[in-house]
Amino acid sequence: MGAAVSAAPAAHTHVLLGWPTSSCCRPLRVRSKRIFDFLAATILVLVTIPVALVVAVAIVVDSGFPVFFRQERIGARPVASREVVYWELRTFSIVKFRSMTNGSERSSLHEQFIAAFVNGATANTNEFAHKLSDDPRVTRVGRFLRRTSLDELPQLLNVVRGQMSLVGPRPVPSYEAAAYDDTATRRLAGLPGLTGLWQVKGRGRATFEEMVALDVGYLESSSLWTDIKLLALTVPAVLSGRGAR
DSSP states (O other), X not given: OOSOOOOOTTOOSSOEEOOTTSGGXXXXXXXXXXXXXXXXXXXXXXXXXXXXXXXXXXXXXXXXXXXXXXXXXXEEEEEEOXXXXXXXXXXXXXXXXXXXXXXXXXXXXXXXXXXXXXXXXXXXXXXXXXXXXXXXXXXXXXXXXXXXXXXXXXXXXXXXTTSSEEXXXXXXXXXXXXXXXXXXXXXXXXXXEEEOHHHHHTTTTOOHHHHHHHXXXXXXXXXXXHHHHHHHHHHHHHHTTXXXX
C-alpha cells in the first residue's frame, strides 16, 4: 500500500487512512496499545462494577428501564500490511448508560450543534450547546451522569472488545463524519478513544480546527507514556465539569 486512500465523506466503509511515519501506523505501537487497553480496561471494568450497579439502580428508580443506550458511531479498525498499519473506517455501536427519557427519538438539535461547531463555534459557547444542556429529555440522573461522564462507563466494554481504545479521538456520529473534509478525516485514523488530548486540553474552549489539530497530533506522535499521562489528566478534566462527548 502507498499513501492513504481517501473517499467522499459520506462513504464510511473501505476508506483507508494512515501515514507510514505516524505512531498510529507502527505495528509495534498498535500491538502494545491494544495489550495495554485490554488489560487496563478489564481491570477498570472489575473495579467499577459497584459504581455501575449503583448507577443502574439509580436509572431504574428515576426513569425505569432500559439501563443502557446504544448508538452507531464512526470509528476505525486496523488493517495490517507487511510493514504498516492502516485504518479502515466502519460503524460500530457504543454503549452508554441511558441519560434521556426512554423512547426519546434523535433530535436534529445535536446535528445543528455539530454543524455550528464544525463551522467555527467553540464547544461551549454556541446557542445549540446551551440548548443541549437544557434538553428536557435528559433525566435527573442523566444530568448527573453527563456532568460526571459516568454515562460513558459502559464503553469500557467497547475497549475490551477492541472497538475502542482508552485514549484516542472520540468516535463520531455519521452525520458529523459526513461534514468532514480530508483534513478533518485524518483525526479518524486510529482507534477511537474514551478520552484524548482534546478532552484534556481543549474541551469546551477549542474550535473544531483546534480539536482536529490536537487529535491528529496525538495520532502522529503518541506513545504508551502519553496514554498514561492523558488518562491521569482526564480525572481533573472530568471533575472540572467539562464532561464527555
